[in-house]
Structures are given as C-alpha cells and as structure tokens.
Amino acid sequence: MKRGINKIKLFENLDKETKEKLSAVSTIKKYKKGELLYSDKEKINTVYFVLEGVASLYKPNPDNTKKVVFLFGEGYVLNEVIIYENITSLSCEFLSNAKLLEIPREKFVEILETSYPLAKGVIESLINKNRIMSHQLKNISNSITVDRQIAFKLWKLGKDFGIETPDGIEINFDLSITLFAEMLGAKRETVSRQVKVLSELGLISLKRKRFTLLKYNELLDYFHGKILN
Template sequence: MLPQVSEKSLLICEVLQKASPASLSALVRIAKQKKIKKGNHLFWDKESVKYLYFVMEGQISLYKQSANGEKKVIFVYGSGNMLNEVMLQDLPASINCEAFSDSLVLYFPIKEFEKVLENDYPLCKAVMDSMATKIRRLYRQMKNTTGSLRGDKRIAAKLWKLSQDHGTPCQEGVQINLELTITYLADMLGSKRETVSRQLRLLSDEGLLIQNGKYFIIPNRNRLMEYFKAP
C-alpha cells in the first residue's frame, strides 16, 4: 500500500516548490500517486488525458512513433519533473508516455489543478517555466537532428545532457544512471542501431566514454562538451 501524499512529498517536485502554503494544502487534498512498471504507459499519443503527472521515483520517457513504427524518444525524466504541462491546453495528448524503469508518479485531476493555479501566480509561472524549458530543449534537439552535427557529435551531445540530468559521480567520472541499451540510445537519436554502435566505439577509442554493461560513464564531461562543440 502506498503512503499517503503529504505536503512534504509534494516538494520533491520542482514546480510544486513554488506553490504557496494555501496551494500546497489544496493540492494535497486532490493528489494521488501510483506505481508503474517498466514498459507500461501512463498515456498514449492522441489519448484524452485527465491528469497532470509528476515523477516521484524512477524514470519516465516521452516518445513519438513514426508511421512505420520507428520510435523516437524525446525526453527521459527523473524524480521531481512534471511530465505533461501541455495537457492544460485541454487537447488530446500529442506524445506517448512510458515508464523507462519501475517508477512512482504523482498525479492531479487537471480541472482541479487549474483552480489552484488561478489563485497562485508563482505556481502558475513555475508551470510555464517548466514548459519553456521543454521547448528550449526541443529547439536544441532540432538543431542536432537536421544534419548540422556529425553523428558522433550528436551522440556526444546527447550523452553529455544525460550525464547532466541523470549522472552521479563515480570513481571513473560521471555515471549515467539509466539502463541504456544501444537500441534505446538509437531511438533517442533517430538513428540506426549499427550506426550508433560504431559511433560509440569511436567515442570510447577517444577516451570520452566508458561502457559498463548497460551503463555509460563519462570520464570528463568538459572534454566531451569540447568534442561536440568543436568545429
């Protein structure tokens, strides 16, 4: 049985840290949480979604699927992140939402959450800021997928960002705490598995990457950034 949602647990979520005491009290009354197994979905593209979701534990991925079934992972979010601000627009979902690992999510009925936003501008701005961050990241992804970067530099840039969002220090450098298969990394980049495998070997040969099973270690994040930013 899951523990009861408390105001303290709400503060795990970055957006909700901006809520006023009155808003936190109101949110606790409407908050629910649930566990979701790796590979299961919170919602599907084009589905009508009635809840706003936040990651409490684990990792959740957002992805699109092409007409021929190819998967393109857009984001992978960990603890504290809001997942679907776009649902406030009251339109069907425009992306798939899948558990990357066994996870715990917090969720609120959208209409009830909107009532709280009406009386709390700092919270409303935090939601807008979260959405703006996603938009900026999408702009960067567009740059990295339009041929302006070589494939190895695209992978280097993606691994650098993942090490920033999901990395923890280890003896060899910074480990990305996601169980990343080469296939899943290819889905993130919209590339072929064979191409990604070859380019990962190149980064490894350059001393920019260590593969430890399904985990990647970045020995020096500054060197990796210099590599993908170099002309």
C-alpha cells in the same frame, strides 16, 4: 503527501496554502520499468509529476520505431500541456521503476486559477520544453556529425541523470543502443559504430546498457570539435 509536493520543481515557489490544496487532491502511484503510462492521442484527465525514476516521452513513427523527445526524472511534470487540451501529443513509458504524484486535471486547473505563481510556473515549464526541442533540432542538423551529437547527448544525460562513481559519471538508467538511436533520430548501426569510436578514445564506456562517462568535460570539448578522432 507534503514530502511529495515539496519534491516537484513546479511547486517550489508556491505558498503554504496552495501546496496544501495540491496535497489534498494528490495521490502517489508506483509504476514498473517498461510500463506505458499513456499513448499518443489518448484522452487523459490526470497531470503527472515524477517523484522517482525516469520517464521517456516519445512520438511513435509509422514504421513502429520511436522518436524520443524528452526524458524526465525526479521533480518534473510530464504533461502540463493537458490543462489546455486533454489529448496527448506524445506517448510516455518508464525507463526504470517509477513513482508519480498524480493530480486530477480539473482539480489542478481549479487551483491554477487561484494561484499566479503556479500559472507562471506552468508557462515557464512549457517554455523550457519548447527550448529543449529547439536545441534538439539544432543539434541534429546536417552540419553536426552523429559522433558529436552522441557526445553532447551523453554530456547532457550525465548532467541530468548522472551519479558519481570511482570511474566517472554513470547515467543511472539502462540505455540501450536502440533507445539511444531513437533519442537521436539516427540509425542503430550508426550509433553503435560511433559509440565504439568514443569508447576507443577513452571518453566513455558501455557495459550491460550502462554508460559511464570516463572523461565527462571532454565530451563537451569533443562536441565543439576540440578533440579529433
């Protein structure tokens, strides 16, 4: 269990005693790709941390579509917000097979109340998520075209989930055009068309739902308007 505790970013600055307390009340569970962990507005009493895999946190829309708000991989906490109110505001499903470290909410809060570094880490994690949401709102403004939004999102996914291959940086989970559209809050047809544009420019390739970023750094240049199509 200690190996699991040591993989969590939120626990990096904790002393040995606090880590041992967390380890004593933790369990590890595996989940399959496509499995729903919890739903929007569901009451839950477990704090979840990703040890392996990729989790999508999204808001269901009235028309049965989704707005993906966060993607989190290894080392991240999914739902620290429930320590304040244990009703979820987002749904969570897995984009790959996953392994989670799980801690009962009440036990986590008990340890939190005795550890300033842990409390500080939770606050910083919440601030970081708020910062991510602010960047997303900025990047989907009317002044930024969909192709540039796609270029930036792929660059960011490459940074967070990329693996080196002979051809470039591969995003290491299946990313369909439908899911990509849900992440951007754009129409599927528009995303499909603009992905084709970036492919024709030689910046990316898409094969069997796997994106490879052929010219990773140039995606950021494209976002900033330095490459014209």
